Amino acid sequence: MRLILLGVPGSGKGTQGAILSSQWQIPHISTGEILRQAIANQTALGLKAKAYVEKSELVPDYLIFDLIRQRLTAPSTQRGWILDGFPGNLSQAQFLDQLLATLGQSYNRVFSFYVPTDVLVQRWRQRGRSDDHPELICKRIEVYQEQTAPVIQHYRQQGCLTVINGDRPVEIVTHFLQTSFSDLSLTIQQKTVNTSERLINKERQILSD
Numbered sequence: 001m002r003l004i005l006l007g008v009p010g011s012g013k014g015t016q017g018a019i020l021s022s023q024w025q026i027p028h029i030s031t032g033e034i035l036r037q038a039i040a041n042q043t044a045l046g047l048k049a050k051a052y053v054e055k056s057e058l059v060p061d062y063l064i065f066d067l068i069r070q071r072l073t074a075p076s077t078q079r080g081w082i083l084d085g086f087p088g089n090l091s092q093a094q095f096l097d098q099l100l101a102t103l104g105q106s107y108n109r110v111f112s113f114y115v116p117t118d119v120l121v122q123r124w125r126q127r128g129r130s131d132d133h134p135e136l137i138c139k140r141i142e143v144y145q146e147q148t149a150p151v152i153q154h155y156r157q158q159g160c161l162t163v164i165n166g167d168r169p170v171e172i173v174t175h176f177l178q179t180s181f182s183d184l185s186l187t188i189q190q191k192t193v194n195t196s197e198r199l200i201n202k203e204r205q206i207l208s209d
């Protein structure tokens, strides 16, 4: 299972990523969370990323590329992963496409969380993370609209995007994610069955000719 979760700050990606990761036993890779931990632990990555995260700007791509390359080539991600907050811009999306092609892998689905602004405002107030004050939230939304929204368009054009209504109770959103995913599996399974049947019929026709 390989999923990408996108959505404005506070739309619920991290909440759902953690639930699905525990249910499916695959890593939840939140770039924001990894960066916050790296900053707290004062690692080399943290020291380089700190000034950007504190201003709610995207950290330079090369730092994120190294981080994602390390995670997606690690044994722990061989069974699958849930990406949360990555790709943050189009060059990161292109990097991911290339990395997955090199690894002979692909993502199953991209989910984009939609939550109305008035609901988001309440969530930011309640969460109270250090970057949840109005000035930094405005900055993250601006970054999202300018740099991350084109990523959503990229996946929409590839036909692998599902928009999720994130303004529902947590368990309902989880259920929707699971169901839309199993619907997708069913579609894929059905397509495989149809293709196999077509091939068998073609073989029969060739043999009888």
Ligand SMILES: Nc1ncnc2c1ncn2[C@@H]1O[C@H](COP(=O)(O)OP(=O)(O)OP(=O)(O)O)[C@@H](O)[C@H]1O
Residues within 6 Å of the ligand: 007, 008, 009, 010, 011, 012, 013, 014, 015, 016, 032, 085, 123, 124, 126, 127, 166, 167, 168, 169, 170, 171, 173
């Ligand atoms: N479906 C929901 N209903 C109500 N509250 C929710 C829901 N999903 C998440 N929340 C709450 O909203 C807040 C933001 O959620 P979360 O941290 O998962 O968002 P996020 O998209 O990961 O944000 P960010 O990109 O800023 O890290 C949290 O306090 C979380 O508990």
Ligand SMILES: Nc1ncnc2c1ncn2[C@@H]1O[C@H](COP(=O)(O)O)[C@@H](O)[C@H]1O
Residues within 6 Å of the ligand: 009, 031, 032, 033, 035, 052, 053, 054, 056, 057, 058, 059, 060, 064, 084, 085, 086, 087, 088, 089, 092, 140
């Ligand atoms: N994909 C990313 N590219 C660059 N910088 C990123 C990325 N994801 C997160 N960041 C930085 O971390 C903070 C917090 O991210 P959340 O997704 O809101 O947890 C973000 O403002 C960037 O500075």
